[in-house]
Amino acid sequence: xxxLIFDISNILYRTFYANKxxxxxxxxxxxxxxxxxxxNKYFKEYKPNKVVMTFDRPNWRKDYTKTDKCLSxxxxxxxxxxxxxxxxxxxYEVFCEHLDEFENMMKVHTSVVCLAAPLLxxxxxxxGFVQVxxxxxxxxxxxxxxxDCDMKQLLEYPSVRLIDxxxxxxxxxxxxxxDVGLFMFEKCLRGDRGDNVMSAYPxxxxxxxxxxxxxxxxxxxxxNETWKHPDTEEHPINEERPEGTVFRVKDVFKENMLxxxxxxxxxxxxxxxxxxxxxEMEDPGRYSHFHFLAFLGKYKMEKVARQLxxxxxxxxx
Numbered sequence: 001x002x003x004l005i006f007d008i009s010n011i012l013y014r015t016f017y018a019n020k021x022x023x024x025x026x027x028x029x030x031x032x033x034x035x036x037x038x039x040n041k042y043f044k045e046y047k048p049n050k051v052v053m054t055f056d057r058p059n060w061r062k063d064y065t066k067t068d069k070c071l072s073x074x075x076x077x078x079x080x081x082x083x084x085x086x087x088x089x090x091x092y093e094v095f096c097e098h099l100d101e102f103e104n105m106m107k108v109h110t111s112v113v114c115l116a117a118p119l120l121x122x123x124x125x126x127x128g129f130v131q132v133x134x135x136x137x138x139x140x141x142x143x144x145x146x147x148d149c150d151m152k153q154l155l156e157y158p159s160v161r162l163i164d165x166x167x168x169x170x171x172x173x174x175x176x177x178x179d180v181g182l183f184m185f186e187k188c189l190r191g192d193r194g195d196n197v198m199s200a201y202p203x204x205x206x207x208x209x210x211x212x213x214x215x216x217x218x219x220x221x222x223x224n225e226t227w228k229h230p231d232t233e234e235h236p237i238n239e240e241r242p243e244g245t246v247f248r249v250k251d252v253f254k255e256n257m258l259x260x261x262x263x264x265x266x267x268x269x270x271x272x273x274x275x276x277x278x279x280e281m282e283d284p285g286r287y288s289h290f291h292f293l294a295f296l297g298k299y300k301m302e303k304v305a306r307q308l309x310x311x312x313x314x315x316x317x
Contacts, residue, residue: 001137004048005129007122007146009056011035011165012102014147016095024091028098029299035102036304036311038145038165039112043314046143051317054125055103055116060269061259063119071247071255072198079196098299105295109288110315117276119269122146127154127262128273134159150187153262156180185213188256189249197259200252201227223250287316 015031022030043051061076081089107114115125130142134157144154145163154160155173162171176183186209191199201222212222229245257264265273292315296305304311 001050001133001139002046002048002141002143003050003052003129003133004042004046005052005126005142005144006039006042006054007126007144007148007151008035008039008053009122010147011038012099016092024094024098025299027091027095028102029301031095031099032102032299033301033304040311040314042143042145042163043317048143048317050113051111051314052113052115052129053106054122054129055114056122057116057118057120059121059124060119060266061121064258071252074196074198076197076259077195079193101295105291106285108285109291109295111284111287111317112315113280113284115276115280117272120273120276123148123150123262124265124269124273125276126151128270129277130154130157130160131263132274132277150192150260150262152176152183153180182210182213184257184261185209188253188260191252191256192260195259197256198252200247200256201225201249223248223253225249287312 012031012035015034016027019027019030039051039053059076062078064070065072065074065076065078081092084092103114103116106112115122115129117125126144126146130144133140134142140159142154142157142160143163144151144160145165147165149171151162152171152173155162155171163169164171172178173180173183176186186206189200189204189209191197204222208218208222212219226246226248229247258266289312293305293308296302296308
């Protein structure tokens with residue numbers, strides 16, 4: 001079996017920021033057109049047995065970072081959309097409502113498998129899908145299309161190809177000695193500014209990271225070091241973690257593993273991932289020409305409607 005897996009939320013939301021001057025129907029239509037065109041491009045190129053789309057939901061990581069357990073007291077992805085005006089935020093909410101309709105259309109009226117569940121990110125579902133079906137089928141192939149560099153960790157599976165939709169090229173680990181372990185070690189040390197995940201050791205040099213990864217003595221020394229919380233753009237102070245708070249590297253590193261390593265989610269989340277995948281794979285939708293044409297008409301997607309026959313193999317596979 002060959003599976004084609006898409007981080008579709010990323011493709012949809014990227015269109016909003018590129019075209020947010022348009023009215024909400026036009027904006028939603030552009031996003032949906034981009035998604036369908038991207039899906040069909042890779043469907044024709046790789047001829048998969050099954051197409052899978054993954055969607056984001058408000059997720060468990062944000063919930064965790066709001067609890068007393070969280071060391072950094074920085075809300076996961078809490079830095080997103082902070083510069084939007086009230087009008088832009090209202091428009092974004094309407095845009096998301098339109099995307100919910102697109103998701104429902106694809107789920108109910110096409111044969112594309114749509115994976116989403118409360119508490120789960122698209123990342124959880126993409127990784128979970130590979131983990132489940134790689135274990136079930138030694139000959140399975142997975143083509144994962146995502147702009148998220150975090151998904152390089154899936155390259156631990158020889159059955160996975162990771163495609164950057166911006167370039168159409170394969171991603172690899174050549175900058176990390178072709179070693180997924182090194183990729184994750186460095187990532188969990190450095191954190192992720194885009195996701196508002198704190199660095200376990202600010203400004204640590206890569207030479208030291210490499211030494212620690214390859215030498216247990218150096219690793220032990222690095223993980224047991226401490227540092228004081230500065231007041232910087234990367235590590236802003238807050239009431240719960242004021243300037244001067246002392247952190248031990250290994251404590252923050254462990255928390256970052258929880259947040260970023262897609263093998264390390266809490267057990268109840270891992271069970272939810274598997275349950276969601278199995279349910280949707282057992283009960284996919286069926287392609288409805290009537291409903292899909294009506295949807296295209298609502299969002300003024302005339303170009304797709306005129307060429308609908310080239311999308312039907314994707315939608316009914």
